[in-house]
Amino acid sequence: MTTEHSDPATEAFVAHRDLLFTVAYEMLGSAADAEDVLQETWLRWAGVDLGEVRDPRAYLVRVTTRQALSRLRALGRRKESYVGSWLPEPLLTTPDVAEDVELADSVSMAMLLVLETLAPVERAVFVLREVFALEYGEIADAVGKSPAAVRQIAHRARGHVAARRPRGTVSPTDTRDALAAFRRAVETGDLQGLLDILAPDVVLLGDGGGVRQAVLRPVDGADKVARLLLGALGRLTAEVSLRPAQVNGHPALVVRLDGGLDSVVAVRVDDGLITGLYAVRNPEKLSRMERETALRR
Structure with missing residues (x-):
């Protein structure tokens, strides 16, 4: 997926790649699995008729979310046989991540462990709504639920996370x-x-x-x-x-x-x-x- 001699599909994917990786990583807590999700997303994106895609970013986030949800369920089964405690995969991050306080909070080890206590769809809805500020309709398309159901799931997930997250923002x-x-x-x-x-x-x-x-x-x-x-x-x-x-x-x-x-x-x-x-x-x-x-x- 290099930009040399790239076509519009490749350029669009590369432009949103860091965002898509972040969505997948926040849902999975695993960089290796997030990379696999991006590969699956690319394979689906490469076969799309771009003329029928109004919003490439929204489309790619939707595909990434669906692939991450599928992998999250499989990952849950793997964790059941994991030896000892399962912790998220740590990332050496660029300085600008720390400057975005909300983003840094959402990918902290402590928060990722809180997200582990959510059901897969709850985790997807929470991440897409609270971290990436997607509209309920967009989230509904991504998780296969009605907007009304997504609102209820988001409300329940917010309460669950609020009861378990760090007590306040730490400088x-x-x-x-x-x-x-x-x-x-x-x-x-x-x-x-x-x-x-x-x-x-x-x-x-x-x-x-x-x-x-x-x-x-x-x-x-x-x-x-x-x-x-x-x-x-x-x-x-x-x-x-x-x-x-x-x-x-x-x-x-x-x-x-x-x-x-x-x-x-x-x-x-x-x-x-x-x-x-x-x-x-x-x-x-x-x-x-x-x-x-x-x-x-």
């Missing part, structure tokens, strides 16, 4: 400060420093995918999380480095062992304290950390 500065304190405490083995930055009810989730060692169940509570982290690092013989990076539009830490990429640690911060730690170690989910991914609304 990048607050997140960076919390991460810096966390990093200092981990690097120096400072148990009290860790306890000071972790919320009492902090939850640690790890995703090794059965390939890398990771906690198989959520670990709750500041004392348990702090001692687990310091104990695990204390047993390592490799050289460990923790470096800040922009992941899913928010500050995060990239962990390297002897120079090789080991894991990505994203956080949820509420009232200045870390309430959620999301450590992705599954190597199949780390390919997007070597180059920046552009996201668009």
Whole structure:
């Protein structure tokens, strides 16, 4: 799909590609699956008579949504047999993603985990309405429901998400400060420093995918999380480095062992304290950390 000697269909697809990827990624939480959805969308788009398409953007979003819905249902079955906790695939994002506060919020690890608790159609409706501001009629065409039904689904999904999403918008500065304190405490083995930055009810989730060692169940509570982290690092013989990076539009830490990429640690911060730690170690989910991914609304 290169623009060299491209035809109008290719040009239209390339013009909207970042948007379509973002729609698919927000619905699936997986960059690899989102790329597959884009490939399926392209195959369908390439056979369309452009003379009959009034709005290429709307048409492409509709096709992408339908393909993502189908894949989301299949992905749900795969997650049932997943080893340990399933976490979204982290993306090294471009600086402009963080500047769009609503977009950054919608692709944060914490929000993507909230979206995981929605049924497939609810997730599609919420994403298309709340993130991409599509009209109810457009969403109805994409999910195969009536506009009235879509309104009801959107209302139900908003309530569901509101009850589970982070309590308020956290500034990048607050997140960076919390991460810096966390990093200092981990690097120096400072148990009290860790306890000071972790919320009492902090939850640690790890995703090794059965390939890398990771906690198989959520670990709750500041004392348990702090001692687990310091104990695990204390047993390592490799050289460990923790470096800040922009992941899913928010500050995060990239962990390297002897120079090789080991894991990505994203956080949820509420009232200045870390309430959620999301450590992705599954190597199949780390390919997007070597180059920046552009996201668009």
